[in-house]
Amino acid sequence: MSGRRFYRAARVANASMDAWLPDHAVGVEAGKILDIVPADQAPDGETIELGDVSLLPGLVEGHTHIPCPPRVDAFDIISQEENAPALMRAAHAVGLALRSGITTMRDLGAKNEVVFAVKDAIESGVIPGPRLLAAGAPITRTMDHCWFWGGEADSPEAVRAQAQVTVDDGADVLKVMASGGNFTPTSNPRDRQYPPETIREIVETGRTVGIDVAAHTHAAEGIRAAVEGGVRHLIHCRWLSANAEEGFRYDPELAQRIADEGIWVNPTIGLGLLASEARERGDQAPRRNPNLQGPSPREQGLEILRDMRERGVRFTSGLDMGMAYADFNRAPAEAWAFVEDVGLSEWHALRIMTCDTADAVGVGARVGRLTPGYAADIVAFAGDPAANIRDLDQPTFVLQAGKVVVG
Numbered sequence: 101m102s103g104r105r106f107y108r109a110a111r112v113a114n115a116s117m118d119a120w121l122p123d124h125a126v127g128v129e130a131g132k133i134l135d136i137v138p139a140d141q142a143p144d145g146e147t148i149e150l151g152d153v154s155l156l157p158g159l160v161e162g163h164t165h166i167p168c169p170p171r172v173d174a175f176d177i178i179s180q181e182e183n184a185p186a187l188m189r190a191a192h193a194v195g196l197a198l199r200s201g202i203t204t205m206r207d208l209g210a211k212n213e214v215v216f217a218v219k220d221a222i223e224s225g226v227i228p229g230p231r232l233l234a235a236g237a238p239i240t241r242t243m244d245h246c247w248f249w250g251g252e253a254d255s256p257e258a259v260r261a262q263a264q265v266t267v268d269d270g271a272d273v274l275k276v277m278a279s280g281g282n283f284t285p286t287s288n289p290r291d292r293q294y295p296p297e298t299i300r301e302i303v304e305t306g307r308t309v310g311i312d313v314a315a316h317t318h319a320a321e322g323i324r325a326a327v328e329g330g331v332r333h334l335i336h337c338r339w340l341s342a343n344a345e346e347g348f349r350y351d352p353e354l355a356q357r358i359a360d361e362g363i364w365v366n367p368t369i370g371l372g373l374l375a376s377e378a379r380e381r382g383d384q385a386p387r388r389n390p391n392l393q394g395p396s397p398r399e400q401g402l403e404i405l406r407d408m409r410e411r412g413v414r415f416t417s418g419l420d421m422g423m424a425y426a427d428f429n430r431a432p433a434e435a436w437a438f439v440e441d442v443g444l445s446e447w448h449a450l451r452i453m454t455c456d457t458a459d460a461v462g463v464g465a466r467v468g469r470l471t472p473g474y475a476a477d478i479v480a481f482a483g484d485p486a487a488n489i490r491d492l493d494q495p496t497f498v499l500q501a502g503k504v505v506v507g
């Protein structure tokens with residue numbers, strides 16, 4: 101038959117991503133999922149036995165920086181280099197991500213010349229990589245968080261013009277730095293960068309072409325400005341007080357508004373988990389941002405996150421790949437942290453890693469579920485990640501749009 105194949109496994113995720121179909125097979129043809137059938141209905145000559153594995157939709161990773169090396173000294177490298185090494189590193193990163201089971205990925209910050217070139221190279225088949233959605237250069241104040249990617253803009257007019265440049269270059273989403281960040285030593289994570297009216301300039305520019313805005317913010321006042329400005333995605337969302345002595349300044353009413361308006365939150369807690377495991381191993385730590393004063397204990401941040409979960413806030417995946425310890429094959433760490441540190445069920449974490457983030461990034465009608473008509477993006481993990489979330493790690497088999505990548 102014309103390339104039709106059935107992939108048989110002991111456990112196949114059902115279409116609603118909340119239970120296994122035991123001993124089933126996924127039929128694939130012309131890059132799409134044809135059908136999911138009990139194993140005894142899969143035709144002999146067309147069936148590939150994957151054995152005692154768990155089949156899931158390809159992972160959807162919501163937050164990467166593809167030119168960034170996941171090293172403690174990354175700032176010194178990427179704030180100074182030319183485009184050529186950045187392009188080569190990015191090409192390596194997307195290949196590694198794909199082999200780790202990520203078939204769709206959203207990049208949330210890189211130079212336009214780098215990330216859109218890599219996106220084109222993947223789409224035209226020059227290099228292997230996930231389906232890539234990209235924000236291009238994050239909009240940021242002069243010398244503030246990630247200024248070196250080319251998105252510096254201060255006034256509302258300059259901000260709107262910068263957003264338009266990135267839209268014209270091919271952005272799938274726009275990124276604004278609503279607060280400072282840890283990575284950039286001239287930036288203060290507790291500082292709000294823009295008032296809501298300035299953020300709204302970016303939101304309106306995106307709206308003209310139907311794309312969302314994602315706001316990086318560690319600061320509570322950055323969250324408020326982003327929500328009032330109309331962004332649809334909050335990245336980090338850490339509620340740091342502007343007053344260092346206070347630590348956090350959590351506002352439950354604003355959290356309720358985030359839930360009620362269906363704003364997606366990417367808490368990047370897998371990064372914290374990997375960093376604390378690195379500390380336990382005695383690995384070198386990244387340089388501390390000299391502007392970040394005062395306490396911000398991880399456990400208190402997790403407590404806030406649990407309250408946000410109870411209010412109904414929707415979460416996406418997103419490890420912040422490219423930051424220290426967050427290599428491009430470590431996406432599952434975010435799922436581990438959702439289960440182990442926030443108390444979500446394993447199936448909830450698996451939905452965040454697939455269909456929920458696919459919905460958030462706007463491709464949920466095509467990818468993120470094992471259901472007929474969807475892209476044949478399928479990954480297999482040994483063991484049962486719905487029983488032990490750490491079984492979600494390094495797949496034994498990866499299929500992208502019907503083509504075998506691993507296995």
Ligand SMILES: [Zn+2]
Nearest residue numbers: 163208209420
């Ligand atoms: Zn980031």
